[in-house]
Amino acid sequence: MSSLQSTSERVLGTPRRRYKVLVAKMGLDGHDRGAKVVARALRDAGFEVVYTGLRQTPEQVAMAAVQEDVDVIGVSILNGAHLHLMKRLMAKLRELGADDIPVVLGGTIPIPDLEPLRSLGIREIFLPGTSLAEIIEKVRKLAEEKRMREEAEASEQVGQA
Numbered sequence: 001m002s003s004l005q006s007t008s009e010r011v012l013g014t015p016r017r018r019y020k021v022l023v024a025k026m027g028l029d030g031h032d033r034g035a036k037v038v039a040r041a042l043r044d045a046g047f048e049v050v051y052t053g054l055r056q057t058p059e060q061v062a063m064a065a066v067q068e069d070v071d072v073i074g075v076s077i078l079n080g081a082h083l084h085l086m087k088r089l090m091a092k093l094r095e096l097g098a099d100d101i102p103v104v105l106g107g108t109i110p111i112p113d114l115e116p117l118r119s120l121g122i123r124e125i126f127l128p129g130t131s132l133a134e135i136i137e138k139v140r141k142l143a144e145e146k147r148m149r150e151e152a153e154a155s156e157q158v159g160q161a
Contacts, residue, residue: 019143020048022070024061026077026085030054035076038106041132042074042139058088066098071143077107083116090120100149102142106130 023039025032032054043049050068052061065073073093077085086105093099105117106126114125124138 016147018046018048019072019140019147020050020068020070021072021074021139021143022050022052022061022065022068023074023076024052024056024064025054026056026058026061026075026089027079027081028055029077029079029081031078032076034078034106035074038074038076038132038135041136045136045140047139047143058085059092061089062092062096062098065093065101066096070101071146072139073101073103074139075103075105075107077105077109080108082107082109083113086117086120086122090122100146102146104135104139104142106135 021039021042023035023042025035035051039049039051050064050070052064056064061073061075073089075086075089082105086103089103090099093101093103099121102123103121104124104126105122107128109117109125109127117125123142126135126138
């Protein structure tokens, strides 16, 4: 049995689509090697990965995440604009009713900015040196949690009908 299968899939025996992650580069940051390495590692680990390309606005990323029905959004920022861009991204996700999509951030983030980012709702922050295995594990866990919440909500709605 694949390690990519969720607990509910193993118990219920229902096949599910692969976890889907949007990997994004926002702002004027033109360095995308790290984002591409993470995207490839996630793909190789069995995730479906959507890569937005360079110079996306937070609004474009939020819209793409909703349109693609992703389980997790991963953002890579190396240019120092992380607080400003992540505030806009999280606001747009709330506006779209998609603030249930977990957001993770990777890049060169100063330690004093970690807590303000977490207070915005960023679920995980990956600093330089974080292993790909750790990123994959945490993204998988967040995707699994989101799917479990969705299934619980769907069951609840069926029970109310």
